[in-house]
Amino acid sequence: MATPEEQGSPAHLLESLGRGATRFVDAFGFGAHLFFESFYWFVMGRRVGQRVRSAPIFSQMMVIGVNAIPIVSMLSVAIGVTLSMQGINSLEQFGAQHQVIFMVALSVTREFGPLITGILVAGRSGSALAARISTMVISQEIDALKVMGINPVRYIVVPSLVGMMIVLPSLTLWSIGVSLAGSALYVAPRIGTTVGAYLTQVNASIDVDDLAHGLTKSLIFAVLITIVSVIDGISVKGGAEGVGRVTTSAVVHGISAIVLTDMIFVFMTTG
Amino acid sequence: MTQAQRLQQPVIEVDNLVTHYGERRILNDVSLTIQQGEIMVIMGGSGSGKSTLLRHLMALERATSGSIRLLGRELSGLSQQELYKLCRKIGVSFQGGALFSSMTVIENIILPLREHTELDRMTMEVMARMKLQVVDLAPFENLMPSQLSGGMIKRAAIARAIIMDPALLFFDEPSAGLDPVVSSALDELILELRDAMQMTIVVVTHELDSAFKIADRITVLDKGEILTVGTVDEVRNSSNERIQNLLNRRFEAEELNPDEYLRRLMGQV
Numbered sequence: 001m002a003t004p005e006e007q008g009s010p011a012h013l014l015e016s017l018g019r020g021a022t023r024f025v026d027a028f029g030f031g032a033h034l035f036f037e038s039f040y041w042f043v044m045g046r047r048v049g050q051r052v053r054s055a056p057i058f059s060q061m062m063v064i065g066v067n068a069i070p071i072v073s074m075l076s077v078a079i080g081v082t083l084s085m086q087g088i089n090s091l092e093q094f095g096a097q098h099q100v101i102f103m104v105a106l107s108v109t110r111e112f113g114p115l116i117t118g119i120l121v122a123g124r125s126g127s128a129l130a131a132r133i134s135t136m137v138i139s140q141e142i143d144a145l146k147v148m149g150i151n152p153v154r155y156i157v158v159p160s161l162v163g164m165m166i167v168l169p170s171l172t173l174w175s176i177g178v179s180l181a182g183s184a185l186y187v188a189p190r191i192g193t194t195v196g197a198y199l200t201q202v203n204a205s206i207d208v209d210d211l212a213h214g215l216t217k218s219l220i221f222a223v224l225i226t227i228v229s230v231i232d233g234i235s236v237k238g239g240a241e242g243v244g245r246v247t248t249s250a251v252v253h254g255i256s257a258i259v260l261t262d263m264i265f266v267f268m269t270t271g
Numbered sequence: 272m273t274q275a276q277r278l279q280q281p282v283i284e285v286d287n288l289v290t291h292y293g294e295r296r297i298l299n300d301v302s303l304t305i306q307q308g309e310i311m312v313i314m315g316g317s318g319s320g321k322s323t324l325l326r327h328l329m330a331l332e333r334a335t336s337g338s339i340r341l342l343g344r345e346l347s348g349l350s351q352q353e354l355y356k357l358c359r360k361i362g363v364s365f366q367g368g369a370l371f372s373s374m375t376v377i378e379n380i381i382l383p384l385r386e387h388t389e390l391d392r393m394t395m396e397v398m399a400r401m402k403l404q405v406v407d408l409a410p411f412e413n414l415m416p417s418q419l420s421g422g423m424i425k426r427a428a429i430a431r432a433i434i435m436d437p438a439l440l441f442f443d444e445p446s447a448g449l450d451p452v453v454s455s456a457l458d459e460l461i462l463e464l465r466d467a468m469q470m471t472i473v474v475v476t477h478e479l480d481s482a483f484k485i486a487d488r489i490t491v492l493d494k495g496e497i498l499t500v501g502t503v504d505e506v507r508n509s510s511n512e513r514i515q516n517l518l519n520r521r522f523e524a525e526e527l528n529p530d531e532y533l534r535r536l537m538g539q540v
Contacts, residue, residue, distance in 0.1 A: 141371055147363045149357075
C-alpha cells in the first residue's frame, strides 16, 4: 500500500498506470466472455433447459427503442438542420452551396445518425441497465437467481443484449431518415429547390455501403452499451451510493467506448 | 420415518473446508454433516464465518480446499448444468428476502416454476397460492415487494423457496430486523415446514432464542472454526469458554500482539 509520501512520485504514477491497464484488460476479457456466453445461451439455451424467452426481449425493445423515438427524432432533426446551416454557411464561400445535400447525406448516414443514437441510448438505457443490475446485486437478487438454478446472464443480459442489437440499428435508421427530412425542410428553400428534388439528390449521394457502414457501427455500439453497462452494474460496491456511482460510470464508459470504437472503425474501413 | 432412520442419511457433508477472501482466511478446516429431516442451526458472532459457510453450501463461492457434498453430489465435480439441476432441489430464503422488486409477490413465487417446468399458467398460480397459504400471505399476492412489511417479505421469500418442494432449505438470518413476535411466528413456520414436508433445514442466525427454539443440532462457529456441534442441551451445557461467552453475550476482547498492533496503526497490515 502506498504511503502518503509516495503519492505523486514516478513510482506511484507507474503503479497506478499498471493497475489501470490491468483493470482495463480484465474488463475487456470479461466483456468478451460475457458476449460469447450470451451468444451461447441465446443459441443453446433451449437445449440445456435454460430457454431465453421472447417476452423480456420485446419488453426491452419497447423500453430501449419505442420509448426513445420522440427524443431521438427531436435530436436528429436538430442535428440535420444544424449540419445544413453549417454546411451552407461554409460552402457558400465557394459558391458550392448545392453540395450541402451531398455533405449532409453522407455525414448523417455514416456518422451522426449512429453516433447520436448510440450516445442517446447509452445515456437512457445503458444507465438504466447498470442501475437495475447493481440494485439486483445489492439486494442479493442475482444470488437468488443462481440458487434457483437460473443463469443470470441468460435471464438478464441476453434479453437486454438481443433487444439492444435489434433496436439500436432500427433507431439509427429512423434517426438518419428524420435527420435528412429535417435537413430537407431547411435546405430546400435556402438553395431554391424542392424537398422532392432534395431527397432525389440524397438518394443519388449515398449508396448501400454508406448505409451498411452506419448500421454496422450501430450494431457494434449496441453490444458495447450493453456489455459496458452490465460490467459496471455488477461491479457495484456499497449501497445506494454505489448504484449512483456505477450508473454514472456506465454512461461515461458507454459513451467513451462508442466514440473510441467509432474512430477505430472509421480508420479501419476508410484508411 | 423415525429419528434413527433420518440420521442415517446425510444430506450435507462438508469435509475440511478451507476458504479465503482475498488473502484472508475465512473458514479453517470446517467439517460438518447434516442429516435428512434435521434442522441445523449455524451460530456465531459477526465475522465468525457463518454467512461464508452458507454461501459455500449454496455453491455461490469456490472453496480453497476441502469438499462439499449436497444430496450425495460433490459440488466441485458438477458441471454448470448439473449444478443448476441440483439447485432445483434447494430453496433459499435470503436475509433481505431478495424478492425481485419489479415483480408482484405471486410472480416472484411462480418464477422458478416458469423457468424450470412446462406447467400452464393456471396450475402455476394454484401452486403458488397454496404456498402463500402455508406462509399466511394469501391476500397479498398482487402486491409489489416494496408494499410489504419486513416480516411479510421474509414469508414471501419462504413461499418462493419452497415452491419447487425442495429437499433442502437454507435460511440466512430469518429473524434479522424483525420484532420478537414476528420472529417467533417465523420460527414456528420453520418447524412446521420441517414436520409437514420433511425438509432438511439449515438456518444461519445469531439470535440465541430462535436457535434454541428450532434447532435439532447447533453448530457454533468462531473465527472460522467449528467450536462444537451438538444438540441444544449439549451446546448450552458446554464447558468451552468461547461458547459460554457467546451464549452469555460476553464480549471477548481480542488479544493483541504489540508488534502487530503497531504495524496495523502504521497501515502496514
